[in-house]
Amino acid sequence: MRVLILGGDGYLGWPTAMAFSRKGHEVCVVDNYLRRNMCRDFDVDPLYPLPNLLERAKIWQAVSNKGIQVSIGDCCDYEFLREIVRSFSPDTVIHYAEQPSAPYSMLNYKAAKLTLSNNIESTFNIIWAVREHAPNCHIVKLGTMGEYGTPNIDIEEGWIDIEHNGRRDTFLYPRQASSLYHTTKVQDTDLLWFYVRTWGLRVTDLMQGPVYGLETEETKQDERLATIFNYDELFGTVVNRFVVQAVVGYPLTVYGKGGQIRGYLNIRDTIACVELAMLHPAAKGELKIYNQVTETFSVNELAEKVARVGQQRGHQVEVKSIENPRVEKEEHYYNPTYTGLKDLGLQPHFLTDEVLHGMFEVVERHKDNIHEHMIFRGVKW
Numbered sequence: 001m002r003v004l005i006l007g008g009d010g011y012l013g014w015p016t017a018m019a020f021s022r023k024g025h026e027v028c029v030v031d032n033y034l035r036r037n038m039c040r041d042f043d044v045d046p047l048y049p050l051p052n053l054l055e056r057a058k059i060w061q062a063v064s065n066k067g068i069q070v071s072i073g074d075c076c077d078y079e080f081l082r083e084i085v086r087s088f089s090p091d092t093v094i095h096y097a098e099q100p101s102a103p104y105s106m107l108n109y110k111a112a113k114l115t116l117s118n119n120i121e122s123t124f125n126i127i128w129a130v131r132e133h134a135p136n137c138h139i140v141k142l143g144t145m146g147e148y149g150t151p152n153i154d155i156e157e158g159w160i161d162i163e164h165n166g167r168r169d170t171f172l173y174p175r176q177a178s179s180l181y182h183t184t185k186v187q188d189t190d191l192l193w194f195y196v197r198t199w200g201l202r203v204t205d206l207m208q209g210p211v212y213g214l215e216t217e218e219t220k221q222d223e224r225l226a227t228i229f230n231y232d233e234l235f236g237t238v239v240n241r242f243v244v245q246a247v248v249g250y251p252l253t254v255y256g257k258g259g260q261i262r263g264y265l266n267i268r269d270t271i272a273c274v275e276l277a278m279l280h281p282a283a284k285g286e287l288k289i290y291n292q293v294t295e296t297f298s299v300n301e302l303a304e305k306v307a308r309v310g311q312q313r314g315h316q317v318e319v320k321s322i323e324n325p326r327v328e329k330e331e332h333y334y335n336p337t338y339t340g341l342k343d344l345g346l347q348p349h350f351l352t353d354e355v356l357h358g359m360f361e362v363v364e365r366h367k368d369n370i371h372e373h374m375i376f377r378g379v380k381w
């Protein structure tokens with residue numbers, strides 16, 4: 001397949017690009033370095049330095065003998081994006097190109113505005129570019145489980161049947177996000193659903209939970225192929241951050257009661273899920289939605305797991321509850337359905353002690369690069 005990956009320099013985008021290239025797909029990646037620039041602006045370096053995207057593609061070529069086409073530019077620039085879609089003519093677009101941090105989106109007006117305009121415009125532009133230049137192309141969009149919030153009823157896979165005054169219909173499952181970032185994802189879903197209904201686009205929206213992990217089959221082949229890994233409170237997802245905190249003896253910071261439950265998945269499973277979605281495309285005029293998680297944990301359970309494995313490896317690990325800086329429920333019902341991707345063949349990698357030991361090994365190798373002052377960012381909402 002010809003696969004266009006928007007956000008191909010990111011945590012998920014770069015490993016996806018290499019995995020699909022290795023499998024023989026024709027891959028083109030697009031990125032404007034927003035993520036790297038935000039990290040630089042907020043003094044939150046990743047765990048190790050990374051070659052730029054053009055260099056990464058050259059290293060990948062040398063290691064695998066396969067090419068990845070690179071285009072540096074902004075998906076919010078319509079002329080740029082439509083030209084890529086026109087000239088590359090993708091069968092599938094994988095849309096990762098968004099500002100992905102909830103705390104960043106709640107920092108201040110400027111960060112909120114950037115999140116809102118970047119995320120909605122990039123989605124809007126890819127919809128138009130596909131319609132104009134590749135109308136049969138399947139859009140695979142990364143959404144988030146955070147779109148649903150934490151309702152006091154079971155969370156369905158995208159849709160819900162409602163019976164009202166004796167009549168029935170099927171609707172998007174109600175969304176009620178708890179950060180501006182997550183709200184932009186709700187808006188993305190609405191935009192996509194509108195254009196699917198109206199123009200007959202083919203779209204899969206993946207409601208993904210927080211991802212953890214550093215290694216995939218491809219990143220392991222050469223350390224210069226590693227993916228970006230942040231451990232600060234702005235860009236580091238919780239498991240990744242806890243492992244780094246454990247390695248440097250920084251308390252694992254649990255917000256409030258720590259009963260916040262979410263669905264998680266390994267970075268290897270993200271790639272597998274996106275591939276499954278790509279290989280089972282939506283029909284014209286269909287919006288497919290999958291809940292992309294493999295298991296659920298409370299923050300307390302995660303902290304306990306990381307602390308236990310850290311202690312086995314000789315680290316002094318303390319778990320510390322701090323006043324919750326976020327507006328969120330600290331204890332709640334949480335029962336999402338996530339069978340769709342398993343039905344397509346997903347074989348999950350669970351968060352076992354062995355997996356955590358593997359993460360610790362990598363982080364310990366880079367211990368000298370960890371700057372404790374970068375961890376706490378004090379974002380409140």
Ligand SMILES: NC(=O)c1ccc[n+]([C@@H]2O[C@H](COP(=O)([O-])OP(=O)(O)OC[C@H]3O[C@@H](n4cnc5c(N)ncnc54)[C@H](O)[C@@H]3O)[C@@H](O)[C@H]2O)c1
Nearest residue numbers: 007009010011012032033034035075097098100142210211
């Ligand atoms: N990582 C997770 O745990 C997680 C969980 C749920 C959903 N997601 C979603 O998955 C997607 C990828 O997440 P990630 O963790 O890889 O984030 P990331 O920040 O590492 O990757 C996104 C990439 O897109 C690029 N980008 C952003 N806006 C752009 C634009 N306008 N034009 C071109 N490039 C642009 C960034 O520079 C970055 O390289 C995001 O949409 C995110 O919301 C991620």
